[in-house]
Amino acid sequence: MIQSIVNKRGSISASSGDIISPPARGKSLRIEGVSKTFVDGERVVEALRPVNLSISPGEFVCFLGPSGCGKSTLLSIIAGLESPSSGSIIANDKPIRGAGTDRILLFQEAALFPWLNVQKNVEFGLRQTNVPAKKRAEIARYYINMVNLNGFEHSYPHQLSGGMRQRAAIARALAIDPEILLMDEPFGALDAFTRDKLQAQVETIWSATHKTILFVTHNVREAVALGDRVIVFAPRPGRIIRDFHINLPRSRSLEDHQLVDKASEILQTLRKEMEEQEQEKKIGSTVH
Numbered sequence: 001m002i003q004s005i006v007n008k009r010g011s012i013s014a015s016s017g018d019i020i021s022p023p024a025r026g027k028s029l030r031i032e033g034v035s036k037t038f039v040d041g042e043r044v045v046e047a048l049r050p051v052n053l054s055i056s057p058g059e060f061v062c063f064l065g066p067s068g069c070g071k072s073t074l075l076s077i078i079a080g081l082e083s084p085s086s087g088s089i090i091a092n093d094k095p096i097r098g099a100g101t102d103r104i105l106l107f108q109e110a111a112l113f114p115w116l117n118v119q120k121n122v123e124f125g126l127r128q129t130n131v132p133a134k135k136r137a138e139i140a141r142y143y144i145n146m147v148n149l150n151g152f153e154h155s156y157p158h159q160l161s162g163g164m165r166q167r168a169a170i171a172r173a174l175a176i177d178p179e180i181l182l183m184d185e186p187f188g189a190l191d192a193f194t195r196d197k198l199q200a201q202v203e204t205i206w207s208a209t210h211k212t213i214l215f216v217t218h219n220v221r222e223a224v225a226l227g228d229r230v231i232v233f234a235p236r237p238g239r240i241i242r243d244f245h246i247n248l249p250r251s252r253s254l255e256d257h258q259l260v261d262k263a264s265e266i267l268q269t270l271r272k273e274m275e276e277q278e279q280e281k282k283i284g285s286t287v288h
């Protein structure tokens with residue numbers, strides 16, 4: 001569907017026949033010794049122990065782990081919304097300094113403007129960068145098509161379902177053409193059926209656009225279904241405990257036995273780590 005609109009040179013034919021530049025491909029990311037400690041009065045929270053991670057251009061990487069293990073903190077640091085306590089993030093050999101249009105962060109709740117319809121929401125970022133009105137409309141229509149929201153251009157966010165709102169938010173992010181998409185539990189608030197459909201859609205969009213995607217989830221099967229890699233985090237303090245490479249063929253079915261086996265291997269790793277931590281805590285509380 002999407003591939004059919006992208007011609008042989010990689011340019012996109014919009015509905016009017018205009019040619020829009022091909023989407024920018026993903027950037028590489030190097031996360032070098034990135035840590036974060038929050039200090040709130042007397043309270044000090046070590047949210048993230050130093051993380052080292054190398055991500056290739058166009059890789060789909062899932063961050064998996066229980067609540068409070070620093071996944072969102074790391075994503076915010078990569079987005080440039082939070083500064084690290086130590087270390088640095090390098091995108092395509094350039095250190096990140098603050099937020100930029102090469103990295104877009106998407107949240108669980110689609111942050112659409114309620115006073116703008118879908119078309120205007122998707123056009124919003126393009127308006128900020130002074131893209132002319134005609135081209136803006138064409139690009140927005142292209143991405144609205146990509147997320148299967150054609151026919152809803154004039155609907156307002158309150159007239160859409162949660163899944164449709166999230167698709168509109170994805171279209172708005174893609175319209176800015178970031179090289180890196182940062183998705184923080186984007187489907188966490190959706191029912192299982194809608195979630196499955198959106199997972200498949202994100203995978204299709206990813207294979208058509210070759211963006212680098214970092215995707216935070218609590219759901220092990222979702223991580224294995226989508227990721228080239230699943231990076232497993234553990235809490236207190238937040239840190240990476242394993243980096244699984246998922247070599248299963250795409251597109252993946254959640255019911256596929258290899259996927260189920262991989263998911264249970266990852267879950268076992270996480271359980272073992274949590275049990276060991278509990279054990280250490282118990283020993284620590286008895287030895288004084």
Ligand SMILES: Nc1ncnc2c1ncn2[C@@H]1O[C@H](COP(=O)(O)OP(=O)(O)OP(=O)(O)O)[C@@H](O)[C@H]1O
Nearest residue numbers: 038040045047066067068069070071072073074238
């Ligand atoms: N602004 C902040 N000030 C103080 N502590 C914070 C702040 N943001 C996060 N933390 C703490 O840092 C730790 C990691 O939080 P973070 O939100 O990154 O975890 P998470 O793995 O994304 O959790 P969840 O899956 O529930 O979203 C938590 O203990 C949290 O309370």
